[in-house]
Amino acid sequence: MTPITTTADLETFCAKILGQPFVAVDTEFMRETTYWPKLCLIQAATPDDEAVIDPLAPGLDLEPFLQILRDESIVKVFHAARQDVEIFHNLKAMPKPLFDTQVAAMAAGYGEQIAYDALVRNMLKIELDKSSRFTDWARRPLTENQLTYALADVTHLAALYPRLRSRLEDEGRVAWVADDMKSLSDPALYDVSPENAWRRLKPRKQSPRYLSVYRAVAEWREKTAQLRDQPRGRILKDDAIDELASQAPTDAAQMERLRSVPKGFAGSRFGPELLETIREALRDPEATAPVIEKTRSPHNPAAGSVVELLKVLLKARAEDGGVASKLIATVSDLEMIAQDDNADTPALTGWRLEAFGADALRLKRGELALVLDGSRVRVVEVRRAPRPVPQE
Known part of the structure; x- marks a missing residue:
């Protein structure tokens, strides 16, 4: 050939x-x-x-x-x-x-x-x-x-x-x-634009100081990796970005004390550049910190249990339809449905609503039940007993 x-x-x-x-x-x-x-x-x-x-x-x-x-x-x-x-x-x-x-x-x-x-x-x-x-x-x-x-x-x-x-x-x-x-x-x-590099990561805190440094360091790493044509992790690991944002070192001695930053990094050719990047981010954190929409907390303490039930329902419906469950809904989708019947999620629209979403809402309302039939889970209708007629 x-x-x-x-x-x-x-x-x-x-x-x-x-x-x-x-x-x-x-x-x-x-x-x-x-x-x-x-x-x-x-x-x-x-x-x-x-x-x-x-x-x-x-x-x-x-x-x-x-x-x-x-x-x-x-x-x-x-x-x-x-x-x-x-x-x-x-x-x-x-x-x-x-x-x-x-x-x-x-x-x-x-x-x-x-x-x-x-x-x-x-x-x-x-x-x-x-x-x-x-x-x-x-x-x-x-x-x-x-x-x-x-x-x-x-x-x-x-x-x-x-x-x-x-x-x-x-x-x-x-x-x-x-x-x-x-x-x-x-x-x-x-998209690999350096200014959006932070979006591909998972910031752990919400304070402007932390987020401003986090964004700046992620952008610096992306630019450096692209210019040197080296993997991001060869420049700096993801956990180092988090620790740098949390500790915000402004001199070489402070940077050297960080556990996730390689030894000698502060004295390398990268050190002065990165320290200046951090100092610049700290000059006005309120103005430079990215805005992150806060995840809503569950409306009720039982939301976690509802998610677990929805996982079982999803698996059952995926098996019934001969389709991979991941194509129907993600764990994030299930968490949103557990909190809100009108959640803005693909699992409650189109064919996914028919294949799973409608049943998910019915399960939440107590209209469906999950029954173990041998090694298989079946979804069954809940028959409610008629209300007694009041005696006159």
């Missing part, structure tokens, strides 16, 4: 994709020691053709394939798409429309986050060779076995897509996954 290494050959292959209903896509990349993922291979397959593209080939221009990804007349099929889509988003080629077979499998009864090889085994009855799984994809030349392994990720994907799509259509479940597919193409999902 010979990978595509010239722009002319790539243009020829991409011309064959035009007019096809879909193209299955996968990538091989490296990012263990970098901030930005290093794209090493692109695999693509249509119902009629397939190829491995080598982005590391000298002089190869990926633009013909990027144009395919932007072409909204062709469905782009991935499995567990998020990391692949992030790479193409960085290349200014957001794949639209998109179909993720892992998400679709959740609605088709194959459990939560099923692996590609397991889905191929279940649907196509094919056992994949995983011997090249830990290949260093940046090394050249790649062996025939490595290229064959990489291509298998899209040849079978191209066979899975029509079957999964047909199954969802037959069961009326295409709409169940439409929003999830669309959200994977939302640029906001891949």
Whole structure:
């Protein structure tokens, strides 16, 4: 097998994709020691053709394939798409429309986050060779076995897509996954702007002083990681951001006493920059602290117990419908429903309301009960005894 290494050959292959209903896509990349993922291979397959593209080939221009990804007349099929889509988003080629077979499998009864090889085994009855799984994809030349392994990720994907799509259509479940597919193409999902770095973390306190430093340190780490092309954790761990925000050190001696900050960090090239960042955040915390909406506390002491009951109901309804429970509702959704019958959550709208949400509200009202029938939980109607007629 010979990978595509010239722009002319790539243009020829991409011309064959035009007019096809879909193209299955996968990538091989490296990012263990970098901030930005290093794209090493692109695999693509249509119902009629397939190829491995080598982005590391000298002089190869990926633009013909990027144009395919932007072409909204062709469905782009991935499995567990998020990391692949992030790479193409960085290349200014957001794949639209998109179909993720892992998400679709959740609605088709194959459990939560099923692996590609397991889905191929279940649907196509094919056992994949995983011997090249830990290949260093940046090394050249790649062996025939490595290229064959990489291509298998899209040849079978191209066979899975029509079957999964047909199954969802037959069961009326295409709409169940439409929003999830669309959200994977939302640029906001891949936002790495330093000023928003704090939003991807979990601040533990609410005071302006803490939040101002937290935001500033998170932004500094993101900028530094991007400029040096190193993983965030190589610059500073998440727990160090929390401790720096809590203690707000303003000199090297104070920073050196922090447990989560690496020894010698204050005296490194990073130390003075970070200390100045903290001092700047402390000059006017009220003005620079981000606003975080406070989570409402439960309306009643029994809310925690209600959540546990809703978890059991969710599992039962997911099993009844042959769909992954994660696709219907999250724990956060359940907590919101436990507190408020009119909670603003997807679990109380659309198909999710029919599959679970309406029953969740009925369970809260005491109209449904959960009954253990052997090893299975059944949901049953609660029959209320009629009220006695008053005697005259």
